Amino acid sequence: MITIFIADSDGDPKELAAPCNLNLSLMEMLRAAGYTIPATCGGIALCATCRVQVLKGAERLPAAGDQELDMLDTLPDTDSSSRLACQLRISPEMDGMIFRLVPTAN
Numbered sequence: 001m002i003t004i005f006i007a008d009s010d011g012d013p014k015e016l017a018a019p020c021n022l023n024l025s026l027m028e029m030l031r032a033a034g035y036t037i038p039a040t041c042g043g044i045a046l047c048a049t050c051r052v053q054v055l056k057g058a059e060r061l062p063a064a065g066d067q068e069l070d071m072l073d074t075l076p077d078t079d080s081s082s083r084l085a086c087q088l089r090i091s092p093e094m095d096g097m098i099f100r101l102v103p104t105a106n
């Protein structure tokens with residue numbers, strides 16, 4: 001288990017314990033924890049409803065793939081901290097990272 005922190009519109013980041021051995025994406029983990037993420041594309045980097053901003057630990061994540069970058073490029077307000085949670089696998093390297101939910105209507 002690792003601990004990540006999730007900031008949403010309620011303010012301070014909240015702690016979330018996440019298992020590393022289930023091959024879950026961050027999007028799946030967040031939905032399982034009760035966060036409202038439509039994930040209308042089913043997790044294939046086509047809807048951006050799972051967009052997050054990485055507030056701490058971005059350097060520990062694998063680089064975004066072409067499909068993720070292509071999707072992020074279509075959005076008007078992304079920056080280098082933007083990622084798609086469906087493209088991030090929960091891993092030990094994520095322990096202590098902080099993410100902010102950035103809902104994208106789609």
Ligand code: FES
Pocket residue numbers: 027038039040041042043044045046047048049050051071084085086087
């Ligand atoms: S769930 Fe659609 S882009 Fe992540």
